[in-house]
Amino acid sequence: MTYDPGLSGWGGAPRSTPAARVRATDLDAIRRVLAGAGRRGVTLRGLGRSYGDASLNAGGTVLEMPALDGTFVLHDDGRLTVSAGHSLDTILRRILPHGWWLPVVPGTRQVTVGGAIAADVHGKNHHVDGTFGAHVESLRLVLADGDLVEVSPTQDPELFWATVGGMGLTGVIVEATLRLHRVETSYFLVDTDRTDDVHGLLDLIDAHGDEHRYSVAWFDTATTGARLGRAVLTAGDSAPVSALDPERRRDPLAFDAPTLGKVPLTPPLSLVNRWTARAFNELWYRKAPASRRGEVQDITQFFHPLDLVDDWNRVYGPAGFVQYQAVVPDRESLVELVERIGTSDHVSSLNVLKRFGAANPSPLSFPMPGLTLAADFPIRPGLGALLADLDAIVTAAGGRLYLAKDARTDAATLAAGYPRLDDFRAVRSRVGADRVFTSDLARRLEL
Ligand SMILES: Cc1cc2nc3c(=O)[nH]c(=O)nc-3n(C[C@H](O)[C@H](O)[C@H](O)COP(=O)(O)OP(=O)(O)OC[C@H]3O[C@@H](n4cnc5c(N)ncnc54)[C@H](O)[C@@H]3O)c2cc1C
Numbered sequence: 001m002t003y004d005p006g007l008s009g010w011g012g013a014p015r016s017t018p019a020a021r022v023r024a025t026d027l028d029a030i031r032r033v034l035a036g037a038g039r040r041g042v043t044l045r046g047l048g049r050s051y052g053d054a055s056l057n058a059g060g061t062v063l064e065m066p067a068l069d070g071t072f073v074l075h076d077d078g079r080l081t082v083s084a085g086h087s088l089d090t091i092l093r094r095i096l097p098h099g100w101w102l103p104v105v106p107g108t109r110q111v112t113v114g115g116a117i118a119a120d121v122h123g124k125n126h127h128v129d130g131t132f133g134a135h136v137e138s139l140r141l142v143l144a145d146g147d148l149v150e151v152s153p154t155q156d157p158e159l160f161w162a163t164v165g166g167m168g169l170t171g172v173i174v175e176a177t178l179r180l181h182r183v184e185t186s187y188f189l190v191d192t193d194r195t196d197d198v199h200g201l202l203d204l205i206d207a208h209g210d211e212h213r214y215s216v217a218w219f220d221t222a223t224t225g226a227r228l229g230r231a232v233l234t235a236g237d238s239a240p241v242s243a244l245d246p247e248r249r250r251d252p253l254a255f256d257a258p259t260l261g262k263v264p265l266t267p268p269l270s271l272v273n274r275w276t277a278r279a280f281n282e283l284w285y286r287k288a289p290a291s292r293r294g295e296v297q298d299i300t301q302f303f304h305p306l307d308l309v310d311d312w313n314r315v316y317g318p319a320g321f322v323q324y325q326a327v328v329p330d331r332e333s334l335v336e337l338v339e340r341i342g343t344s345d346h347v348s349s350l351n352v353l354k355r356f357g358a359a360n361p362s363p364l365s366f367p368m369p370g371l372t373l374a375a376d377f378p379i380r381p382g383l384g385a386l387l388a389d390l391d392a393i394v395t396a397a398g399g400r401l402y403l404a405k406d407a408r409t410d411a412a413t414l415a416a417g418y419p420r421l422d423d424f425r426a427v428r429s430r431v432g433a434d435r436v437f438t439s440d441l442a443r444r445l446e447l
Contacts, residue, residue, distance in 0.1 A: 004094065007021075011235070013322075014407060018061060025431075035146060035436075037144075047110050049113065053444065054403060054438065055437065068083045068200050088109045104182070105303055106122070114168075117139065118163070126354065127357040128214070129357060135179045136164065136180065138160075140176070159431060161362040164360070165365035171433060186253050199229075201306045215235035216353070216354045217234075218351065219230045219231035221341045225345070232288040272321070324401075325374040328398075353372070355370070355371055356370055364418060366401075
């Protein structure tokens with residue numbers, strides 16, 4: 001008998017073993033799986049880029065969506081109708097030559113359309129454009145009984161908004177029509193500023209945070225003391241052709257997203273520890289200019305430095321890592337989170353901070369007005385206690401955690417951040433989804 005390590009999300013933990021993994025190739029295959037759902041139900045899985053247990057189903061069926069990638073219709077007016085299994089990477093490669101760009105792009109292109117809608121993902125432009133769901137004109141959903149329905153903000157809006165951000169728990173998203181953005185080039189004009197600590201960063205965001213369509217900050221929690229939270233803020237906009245050098249002007253809409261290869265195997269121990277994290281953070285900070293205006297950057301540089309190396313999550317070793325992402329409404333609570341991390345004996349190798357704009361009508365969508373922080377911690381003894389402390393700060397502030405990143409919180413903490421959870425449960429029950437659609441995350445958090 002061979003050892004089955006089971007499935008995990010991007011963080012590598014927890015792992016769980018489904019009873020069956022089935023590829024969703026067409027509507028018939030999907031309907032067969034739903035009709036045969038056993039007691040442990042069905043979980044949908046895109047490219048497995050959620051960090052925790054959202055696409056896991058111990059003892060049940062995992063329905064894998066990436067094979068559902070047939071329909072691809074680019075309408076003249078910039079709407080795109082696509083099957084839900086297409087990745088954002090594939091879509092960008094196909095729409096860019098026609099001068100279109102996706103309205104919201106998360107920190108990796110390796111996610112499916114279904115996963116992007118189910119997590120209602122956000123990008124660097126949330127303060128201007130909102131989430132992915134805000135740009136979905138309509139979607140087609142297979143319900144628990146096999147019925148195919150079309151929903152939109154005007155056609156069964158409750159089911160539409162419960163599906164946006166609903167983590168695959170209302171039905172199978174099989175197709176969506178998205179509204180795209182026009183671009184002249186595939187490049188970005190970027191301003192960079194360095195700050196000495198987290199207070200300087202928040203001042204900068206307060207003063208200049210709305211000047212560009214895209215903005216995000218990387219900050220350092222491995223360096224403690226007066227320089228805790230020193231940061232590099234990058235903000236920019238799509239570049240016009242006139243900003244490009246002659247060589248890039250020859251093919252301004254080229255899909256220019258260089259990659260370097262992949263991490264070939266999982267080392268026996270995490271390569272991320274206090275010393276390597278400090279060195280990495282020092283390097284990242286030093287390589288950024290103190291202030292620079294109008295630099296032309298390609299897709300990898302500006303949007304997806306994490307896509308430079310495939311399977312980079314392996315560097316955390318077999319124990320894996322947790323990405324802790326929360327949003328809090330005020331800067332005092334954000335500073336409290338950063339200080340709690342900085343004074344702990346756990347190290348976060350990569351930290352990201354962004355100011356969100358308005359929330360949307362989805363009961364489970366994560367973004368709300370305030371500041372979001374994401375921090376990557378290698379898993380080792382004692383981490384749970386630190387993260388429980390962070391949860392307490394978030395809950396006291398009236399903030400919330402992001403389901404697509406979560407692997408470990410409890411139902412009460414989650415519910416405190418999502419006051420409309422019962423609205424979500426009511427829609428789930430109305431369409432019979434609670435009989436079929438589930439996941440390890442849904443059971444853990446009683447969704
Ligand atoms: C390096 C990296 C950077 C990231 N950056 C960001 C970021 O900037 N912003 C952000 O918001 N997120 C970010 N994420 C998280 C990622 O965008 C989300 O977790 C996304 O949902 C992953 O999509 P997926 O296709 O891999 O879905 P999976 O991870 O496989 O599944 C995610 C959820 O979607 C459901 N689902 C999948 N397909 C369907 C379907 N067809 N119908 C219904 N439900 C479905 C699953 O059941 C599950 O609940 C990042 C992740 C990584 C690894």
